[in-house]
Amino acid sequence: MQSLLASPYCPLYCRASSFPRASVVRSPSPGEGARLRSRSPFIFKIIGSLSHCGKDSIVEELAQDDLVNAVELSQWENGKSINGIAASQGIRIRRHCRPGAPLEEIEEELGAPRNILEKIIWAKEVEVAEGHAKKPMEEVIEAAKNAPPVRDFFGALGSAFKRNGVPALIAEVKKASPSRGVLRENFNPVEIAQAYEKNGAACLSILTDEKFFQGSFENLEKVRNSGVKCPLLCKEFVIDKWQIYYARSKGADAILLIAAVLPDLDIKYFLRICKELGMTALIEVHDEREMERVLKISGVQLIGINNRSLETFVVDTSNTKMLLEKHGDTIREKRILVVGESGLFNPDDVAYVQNAGVSAVLVGESLVKQDDPGRAISGLFGKELLH
Numbered sequence: 001m002q003s004l005l006a007s008p009y010c011p012l013y014c015r016a017s018s019f020p021r022a023s024v025v026r027s028p029s030p031g032e033g034a035r036l037r038s039r040s041p042f043i044f045k046i047i048g049s050l051s052h053c054g055k056d057s058i059v060e061e062l063a064q065d066d067l068v069n070a071v072e073l074s075q076w077e078n079g080k081s082i083n084g085i086a087a088s089q090g091i092r093i094r095r096h097c098r099p100g101a102p103l104e105e106i107e108e109e110l111g112a113p114r115n116i117l118e119k120i121i122w123a124k125e126v127e128v129a130e131g132h133a134k135k136p137m138e139e140v141i142e143a144a145k146n147a148p149p150v151r152d153f154f155g156a157l158g159s160a161f162k163r164n165g166v167p168a169l170i171a172e173v174k175k176a177s178p179s180r181g182v183l184r185e186n187f188n189p190v191e192i193a194q195a196y197e198k199n200g201a202a203c204l205s206i207l208t209d210e211k212f213f214q215g216s217f218e219n220l221e222k223v224r225n226s227g228v229k230c231p232l233l234c235k236e237f238v239i240d241k242w243q244i245y246y247a248r249s250k251g252a253d254a255i256l257l258i259a260a261v262l263p264d265l266d267i268k269y270f271l272r273i274c275k276e277l278g279m280t281a282l283i284e285v286h287d288e289r290e291m292e293r294v295l296k297i298s299g300v301q302l303i304g305i306n307n308r309s310l311e312t313f314v315v316d317t318s319n320t321k322m323l324l325e326k327h328g329d330t331i332r333e334k335r336i337l338v339v340g341e342s343g344l345f346n347p348d349d350v351a352y353v354q355n356a357g358v359s360a361v362l363v364g365e366s367l368v369k370q371d372d373p374g375r376a377i378s379g380l381f382g383k384e385l386l387h
């Protein structure tokens with residue numbers, strides 16, 4: 001598994017047999033930072049062993065990152081498992097790290113998944129391992145190289161915001177969701193995508209998870225090959241770099257990275273892969289702790305604030321306002337664009353998150369449920385959007 005932290009090829013991979021207690025992340029003293037840096041050849045040896053594809057230039061680059069060297073690598077040196085590192089960052093979602101084991105065995109060890117997000121991630125671990133077996137890393141990297149050119153997802157949002165004076169729309173092509181069940185029986189992803197584009201969507205979000213959202217990579221590929229020009233977000237639960245290359249090979253221009261699932265080092269690693277591929281990463285946060293973590297990571301361009309808790313399903317648009325009141329200054333200083341996600345149904349909802357400071361919105365249910373999802377766009381914004 002090509003998450004930097006969650007690699008079964010790594011001797012530290014989930015070494016604890018049960019969920020370890022959260023431990024304190026301490027910052028290194030100045031002297032200690034220098035000491036760790038001076039030991040970087042040893043550190044590089046550790047990181048190098050995480051990649052079964054041999055020498056990895058992205059990993060090499062990460063090894064030069066001061067923050068990575070100083071804090072996170074010292075955690076590795078202390079032998080903390082991925083769940084230990086995640087817990088120390090406030091992440092409540094655990095990995096089982098045993099894709100081949102029967103669920104009963106996993107549940108015996110860890111108990112049942114604590115919430116739907118954890119359930120999705122456990123299933124994703126199995127699915128990704130199957131993906132590796134079907135299409136090895138080298139093949140998927142090659143396929144990504146031969147994919148159609150990347151479109152500028154981030155740029156499309158900025159231009160649409162300027163053009164329309166309302167948040168740019170990322171319109172979601174989603175058949176079903178765990179919280180809402182089936183949203184649209186008669187689901188034709190290409191027709192929906194074309195209708196969204198015709199009615200002014202800046203970008204599209206295509207659900208690719210099959211098990212919980214009835215989406216597919218086939219849908220992503222079909223939309224990409226349908227003549228639709230909008231940049232495409234692959235809406236997946238990314239835990240492994242294999243998925244990013246796979247998404248690119250199917251025509252994705254952007255991917256979602258969920259801070260509630262991914263430790264900082266994985267976000268950094270995946271961001272660098274995106275940069276290498278020319279893709280945009282939408283980094284999703286839901287609470288203050290996640291926002292603080294993400295704002296410390298360099299290279300972040302696009303943050304999504306999800307108004308829906310992926311653990312409880314509670315939707316509350318004031319979440320966007322609260323997080324932007326606290327962190328708006330830093331976000332503006334860093335020229336990061338913010339996307340308001342979930343639970344937006346009418347022009348008042350859009351105006352509310354726009355006043356809070358978002359430049360884009362990600363909308364699924366309120367569009368896809370309508371008989372004419374394209375026409376529903378002017379209903380959502382209270383006006384027609386210009387292309």
Ligand SMILES: O=C(O)c1ccccc1NCC(=O)[C@H](O)[C@H](O)COP(=O)(O)O
Nearest residue numbers: 177178179180310341342343363364365
């Ligand atoms: O929507 C869910 O039930 C869900 C459950 C677990 C993980 C993710 C989930 N949804 C993803 C999203 O947050 C939405 O697809 C997206 O933000 C659009 O939201 P909406 O406009 O409310 O459909």
